[in-house]
Amino acid sequence: MNAHRKYSVPNELSFELSDFLNNAWRQRYAILTLVLVFTGAVTAGALRLPKExxxxxxxxxxxxxxxxxxxxxxxxxxxxxxxxxxxxxxxxxxxxxxxxxxxxxxxxxxxxxxxxxxxxxxxxxxxxxxxxxxxxxxxxxxxxxxxxxxxxxxxxxxxxxxxxxxxxxxxxxxxxxxxxxxxxxxxxxxxxxxxx
Structure with missing residues (x-):
C-alpha cells in the first residue's frame, strides 16, 4: 500500500521564491525609497488634518x-x-x-x-x-x-x-x-x- 508516500516540493517553486528574494535584494534601494515616500506622504497628510x-x-x-x-x-x-x-x-x-x-x-x-x-x-x-x-x-x-x-x-x-x-x-x-x-x-x- 502507498500509505506512507512522501510528497516533495517541486524545485520550480523554490527557485521562484529564491528568484523573488534575489530580485528584492537587488532592488532594495528602490523598495526602500518607495516605502519612505509613501510613509512621508501619509505623515504629511495626517499632519495637515485639523487637530481634534x-x-x-x-x-x-x-x-x-x-x-x-x-x-x-x-x-x-x-x-x-x-x-x-x-x-x-x-x-x-x-x-x-x-x-x-x-x-x-x-x-x-x-x-x-x-x-x-x-x-x-x-x-x-x-x-x-x-x-x-x-x-x-x-x-x-x-x-x-x-x-x-x-x-x-x-x-x-x-x-x-x-x-x-x-x-x-x-x-x-x-x-x-x-x-x-x-x-x-x-x-x-x-x-x-x-x-x-
Missing amino acids: YKATACLLIDPVLPRVLNENTAVEHIAEQARQEKAFYTTQQRIISSRSILQDTIARLDLQDHAKFKDMTSLPDDPTPKAIEGRLASMLDVALDSGSRIVNVTVQGHDPEVSAAIANTVGQAYIDYTLERGSRRREEPRNGSTNK
Whole structure:
C-alpha cells in the first residue's frame, strides 16, 4: 500500500521564491525609497488634518427618588429602585442634550456671532438657529460614567478653548435648569395652599 508516500516540493517553486528574494535584494534601494515616500506622504497628510480636542465637564447627579430602606426591605424594592435610578439618569442625559439646554448654551456664549465657533464648525456667516443647534448637538456627547453618578458632558472640536467653554456652559445651563425646576416644584405647594 502507498500509505506512507512522501510528497516533495517541486524545485520550480523554490527557485521562484529564491528568484523573488534575489530580485528584492537587488532592488532594495528602490523598495526602500518607495516605502519612505509613501510613509512621508501619509505623515504629511495626517499632519495637515485639523487637530481634534475634547473637553469634558463632569456633573455629579444625585437621583431624587424616594428612599425607603428598613430591615424588611424586599429584594424587589431594591430592584425597582435600581430601575428607577436607571430611568432617572437616562432622563437627565436627554435633558442635558435637549434643545432647551442647547439654546441656552448658544445664547450664553453668543455662538451665532462667535467667530471661532463658526470657523471650527464651518457654519456660514449668518447661520440659522436650527443649523447652530444641529452643529452643537453633533459636537456634544453626554454619557453616564459607568458605576457612578457622574455624567460626562464631552465636546469635541478644533479649538480647545471653545470646546471647554461649550462643555462648561452646557453643564452650567443644566445645573441652572434643575435648580429652577426644583424651585418651581417647592413653590407650587405654597401657591396651592394660599389660593384656597
